[in-house]
Amino acid sequence: MMDRKRSLGFAALAVVAMAGGCHLIIGYQDAVLDESGGGATCAVDGVKNGDETGKDCGGGLCPACADGEGCEVGPDCTNRVCIGGTCRPPACDDGVQNGAETDLDCGGGAASGCTGCPNGSPCHAGPDCANGVCQGDVCIDNLVWVRQFGRLSESSLAASSDGSPVLTGLFESNVPPDLGGGDLDAATYHFAIAQYDEGGGHVWSAAFGENGFACATDIAVDPRGNMLATGYFDSDGTLGFGGASLTSAGSTDMFLAKMTASGSHLWSKRFGDAQGQSGNAVATDAAGNLVVVGGFGGSINFGGSPLTGGGMFIAKLDPTGSHLWSQGFSNCLGDHVAATPSGEVVAAGNLTGAVDFGGGTLQDSGPNDRFFVKFSSSGTHIWSKHFSLTYLAGIAADADGDLVATGWFSGTVNFGGPSLNSATGGSSPNDAFVVKFGPSGEHLWSKRFGGPESDGCGDIDVDDFGNVILACGAGSPVDFGEGAVEGGFLVKLDADGNYVWSRKISDENGGISPDGIAAPDPAHIVLLGLLYGTVDLGAGPVTSQSYPDLILAKFVVP
Numbered sequence: 001m002m003d004r005k006r007s008l009g010f011a012a013l014a015v016v017a018m019a020g021g022c023h024l025i026i027g028y029q030d031a032v033l034d035e036s037g038g039g040a041t042c043a044v045d046g047v048k049n050g051d052e053t054g055k056d057c058g059g060g061l062c063p064a065c066a067d068g069e070g071c072e073v074g075p076d077c078t079n080r081v082c083i084g085g086t087c088r089p090p091a092c093d094d095g096v097q098n099g100a101e102t103d104l105d106c107g108g109g110a111a112s113g114c115t116g117c118p119n120g121s122p123c124h125a126g127p128d129c130a131n132g133v134c135q136g137d138v139c140i141d142n143l144v145w146v147r148q149f150g151r152l153s154e155s156s157l158a159a160s161s162d163g164s165p166v167l168t169g170l171f172e173s174n175v176p177p178d179l180g181g182g183d184l185d186a187a188t189y190h191f192a193i194a195q196y197d198e199g200g201g202h203v204w205s206a207a208f209g210e211n212g213f214a215c216a217t218d219i220a221v222d223p224r225g226n227m228l229a230t231g232y233f234d235s236d237g238t239l240g241f242g243g244a245s246l247t248s249a250g251s252t253d254m255f256l257a258k259m260t261a262s263g264s265h266l267w268s269k270r271f272g273d274a275q276g277q278s279g280n281a282v283a284t285d286a287a288g289n290l291v292v293v294g295g296f297g298g299s300i301n302f303g304g305s306p307l308t309g310g311g312m313f314i315a316k317l318d319p320t321g322s323h324l325w326s327q328g329f330s331n332c333l334g335d336h337v338a339a340t341p342s343g344e345v346v347a348a349g350n351l352t353g354a355v356d357f358g359g360g361t362l363q364d365s366g367p368n369d370r371f372f373v374k375f376s377s378s379g380t381h382i383w384s385k386h387f388s389l390t391y392l393a394g395i396a397a398d399a400d401g402d403l404v405a406t407g408w409f410s411g412t413v414n415f416g417g418p419s420l421n422s423a424t425g426g427s428s429p430n431d432a433f434v435v436k437f438g439p440s441g442e443h444l445w446s447k448r449f450g451g452p453e454s455d456g457c458g459d460i461d462v463d464d465f466g467n468v469i470l471a472c473g474a475g476s477p478v479d480f481g482e483g484a485v486e487g488g489f490l491v492k493l494d495a496d497g498n499y500v501w502s503r504k505i506s507d508e509n510g511g512i513s514p515d516g517i518a519a520p521d522p523a524h525i526v527l528l529g530l531l532y533g534t535v536d537l538g539a540g541p542v543t544s545q546s547y548p549d550l551i552l553a554k555f556v557v558p
Contacts, residue, residue, distance in 0.1 A: 054087070102128045132501045132558035142503050143538030144524070145200035146553040148531065150177050151546045152192065157516030157528035158221045160261070163198040165518065165526045165552060166227050168216040171207070175546075179205040191216045193229060195261060200554060204263035210245065212237025213252075222284040222319070225261040230254065230279030230292050241268040250274030254294055256282070258321065267321045273298040275310075280334060280349075285377075286341040288319040293334030293347045302326040314347050316379065325379035331355045331364075332371060338397040343377030346403050348395050357384040372403065374441065383441030387413055390430050394460040396468075398495075401439035404468050408432050408456030409448075416443025422450060423476075429454035432472055436497065445497040451476030457491075463519040466495030471514030471527060473506075488512055490525060492557055501558045509534040510544065512551055525555045 042062035043050065051059030054069030058076035065077050065087045074080040077087035079098045090099030092106070092114035100108030102124055106117040109127030116130035117123060121139045126132045129139035152169025159165045167179075170191045176183035179194040180202030186192060190209030193216065197203055208214060214233035221227055232252045233239045239246045241257045242265025253272035256279060259265055271277060275298030282292045292315050299308040302315040303323025312334040315326035331353030338346045351369040354361050358381025362371060370392040373384040393407040408430035410422045415435045422431040431450025434457065438444050449455060453475030461469045470491040477484035480491050481499020488506035493499060505512045510533020518526045530548035534541050537553055 106130075126558040131503075133556050135556075140556070141538045142555045142557060144554040144556055146537050146539055146542065146551065147180065147196070147200055148542050148545075149179050149550040149552070150175065151530075151548060152177065152550050154191075154215055154217065155515045155528055155530075155550060156216070156218045157518055157526065157552075158219045158227070159518035159520040159526045160221045160225045161223070161520055162225075163520040163524050163526065163554065164196060164203070164225070164261070165528070165554070166193065166195045166219055166221060167516070167528055167550075167552060168193045168219045168229060169550065170215050177207075181205045187211075189213045189215070191231070193219070193227070193259075193263075195227065195263065196552070198554075200552070203261070206263060208239060208241065209233065210238045210240060212248075214239050217279060218281045220282045220284050220290070222288045222290070223286060224288065226266065226288075227259045227261065228282050228284060228290050229257050229259075230282040230294070232276075232278040239268075239270075241265050243268050246270040248272075251276040251297075253277055254279035254296075254300075256290070256292060256317075256321065258290075269321055271300050271302060272296065273300070281337040283337045283339045283345075285339040285343045287343060289316060289324065289339075289343060290319075291316045291337050291339050291345045291347075293337040293349070295333045296328070300328075312347075312349060314345065314375070316345060327375075327379060329355050329357060336392065336395045338395050338403070340397045340401045341399055342401070344382070344397070344401055345375045345377070345379075346372065346395060346397050347375075348372045348392055348405065351386050357381050359384050362386045370407075372405065372437070372441075374403070382439075385437075385441060387415065389413060389433070391456065393456065393458050396460050396462045398462040398466045399464065400466065402444065402466070403437045404434065404460055404462055405437075406432065406434045406457040406460040406470055408454075415446045417446050420446060420448040422448070423452055429475070431455050432457045432474075432478075434460065434468065434470060434493070434497070436468070447497055449474070449478045449480060451478055458514040459517040461517050461519040463522040465522045467500065467519070467522060468493040468495070468497070469517055469519045469525055471505075471517045471529070473511075473513070488514070490517070490527065490555065492525075503555065503557075505529075505535065505537065507535055509541075511535055513548070523556055525557055527551070527553045527555070 044056045048055045053071045053076045054065040057065035071082035071087045074082050079090045080096045081088045081094045097104045100111035103117045103121040107128035123134035123139045131142045155169035184207040186207035192207050194205035195203040212234045216229045216231040219229045235248045235250045254277045257268040277296040278294045280294040284290050297310045299306045307328030311330035312332045313328045316324040332355050333350045334347050335349040351364045351371040354363045357373045370389045371386040374382040389409045391407045395405045410430045431448045432455045435446040436444040455474045457470045457472040459471045473488045477486050488511045490503045492501040512529040514529040516528040531544045531551045532548045534543040
């Protein structure tokens with residue numbers, strides 16, 4: 001065949017005309033002249049001839065050829081891939097955007113089998129992108145914004161449904177902290193609360209603790225965006241939130257405080273006697289009622305009958321802080337609480353002996369027993385269980401009344417499905433676990449993540465669709481669902497426990513130790529943690545100045 005360029009069919013006509021007639025070149029079929037004035041067209045005769053590179057295809061005038069037909073250049077082929085004179089199927093390394101790809105050798109998800117495209121590439125949907133997020137037909141980075149502050153310890157996080165986060169933390173030095181609104185007038189071992197808008201802008205921040213020791217242990221946001229905090233303060237102190245000052249009755253007393261999204265005081269209360277009491281966790285339901293768990297010695301009264309004997313308390317109050325119900329249990333300590341939208345309450349913590357929550361006695365089997373208990377909206381027992389776990393890091397309840405929990409364990413644990421066995425099988429190091437129970441406590445699924453080094457997850461949340469969000473640390477290569485990785489990670493699983501997405505939050509120069517995580521909506525995650533060294537979350541490196549610093553960041557997720 002004659003050498004050709006893209007206009008070769010037309011050049012052949014000119015050569016033949018100058019030769020004095022048609023078909024003077026043996027074995028050469030000219031293109032057919034279109035009598036309508038449209039120029040040369042492809043002769044569809046079932047024979048490879050003329051400029052064609054395959055039967056009635058290729059060569060410029062004819063349609064592109066299917067896979068397996070002959071070719072000289074990529075445009076001869078439907079998939080634009082010509083290798084060794086033959087049209088080939090699209091591949092993710094052929095240097096051509098073809099098939100289902102949304103950019104050169106990337107995108108297209110399962111249809112193409114290619115990896116996701118880098119940020120800035122064109123896309124149609126999340127699977128087209130390496131980070132899993134396509135906005136405005138362009139792949140974007142997961143990081144929305146990040147803020148860095150001086151050190152706070154004992155920090156906790158919550159977020160409203162519009163993605164506005166609120167945090168609290170304890171000062172451990174006499175350096176005035178600045179959480180975005182200027183230096184706070186705070187003393188050592190007082191705490192701060194700070195509210196930010198959905199874009200990370202500072203709304204308000206304030207320090208609390210008039211004298212003595214005061215610590216906020218947890219914070220929650222109700223459906224109206226009001227903030228609720230709990231914790232404790234000691235016998236040397238008074239505590240004010242904008243109403244009347246609270247004065248300790250001795251040792252440590254617990255507090256509850258409710259403030260608006262703009263920081264205005266709504267109400268605040270103290271509970272306890274001369275012995276020690278502490279609020280450890282707080283949550284709200286869809287009606288704005290709040291539930292709080294903690295520990296107490298002596299007695300404590302939330303407005304009903306006094307709870308006595310010491311141990312764990314759980315109390316439910318209405319939006320004004322009035323008592324709805326409360327219960328106390330010995331031989332256990334409540335560290336975590338969650339509320340379903342319908343008002344059911346789930347608590348979890350340490351089991352140190354025999355306890356009956358209403359469904360029969362649970363007996364501890366060692367120092368690492370952790371309990372889960374669920375009550376109806378009126379305080380009636382629904383189910384309770386206990387397991388041997390090294391550490392229970394967090395729980396969350398979804399819209400269906402399911403419970404998810406995470407932490408770490410060693411050896412073997414069985415939540416009701418297949419047994420989970422840590423990688424080493426011994427007492428240490430630990431592996432991470434995540435488990436989901438149904439509304440009646442039935443096992444739905446459970447997973448472990450781990451290797452030969454210590455691994456664990458530090459917090460958990462669920463979004464409106466039941467997707468599970470985790471903040472985890474892997475000391476050894478761990479497979480969350482997309483190959484072995486190592487370091488600190490944010491992880492998203494779907495409601496059935498299947499892998500959706502992950503994002504690394506550490507590297508060889510530093511990382512973030514998570515203190516809290518929130519999923520205000522299915523498209524976003526807010527992370528609060530301590531920054532050690534230097535790490536790049538996507539907006540350039542950030543370096544700890546006070547070692548560690550506090551990091552607040554928001555991510556968009558698939």
